[in-house]
Amino acid sequence: MKITGGCHCGAITYEAEVDAERVALCHCTDCQTLSGSAFRVVVPAKPGGFRLLTGEPKIYMKTAESGRQRTQAFCAECGTPIHSADATNTKQFSIRVGTVHQRAELLPKRQVWRRSAQGWTQHIEPITQIQTQDF
Numbered sequence: 203m204k205i206t207g208g209c210h211c212g213a214i215t216y217e218a219e220v221d222a223e224r225v226a227l228c229h230c231t232d233c234q235t236l237s238g239s240a241f242r243v244v245v246p247a248k249p250g251g252f253r254l255l256t257g258e259p260k261i262y263m264k265t266a267e268s269g270r271q272r273t274q275a276f277c278a279e280c281g282t283p284i285h286s287a288d289a290t291n292t293k294q295f296s297i298r299v300g301t302v303h304q305r306a307e308l309l310p311k312r313q314v315w316r317r318s319a320q321g322w323t324q325h326i327e328p329i330t331q332i333q334t335q336d337f
Contacts, residue, residue, distance in 0.1 A: 207302040209282035214257035218247040230315035243299040252295040
């Protein structure tokens with residue numbers, strides 16, 4: 203599937219070829235912290251299938267629990283996380299689905315790092331639903 207996307211302020215735009223069957227929720231504590239949320243939704247780009255159209259992301263190197271290093275790419279202007287990549291294979295990108303224009307078509311097919319998941323994330327139906335911001 204061909205996708206397009208970009209950061210919140212528009213400084214970074216990209217296009218990519220992804221496999222929609224590989225969309226995942228990641229519950230690892232690093233994704234919780236780096237996303238500012240309970241999990242992150244990601245989709246891997248096909249090898250060589252990611253191309254920046256505008257802008258140049260800032261890179262932060264994080265060391266995972268396994269000891270592996272991953273680059274974290276984000277917009278230096280607005281802070282939007284764009285993708286990550288293994289430090290030894292910086293051409294294989296894991297794209298942040300929230301930045302994808304076609305995100306409604308990218309349904310998660312699996313969850314990873316469930317041992318770190320916040321328990322409430324599996325039972326959100328009973329939570330009061332308000333269609334716009336009320337605070």
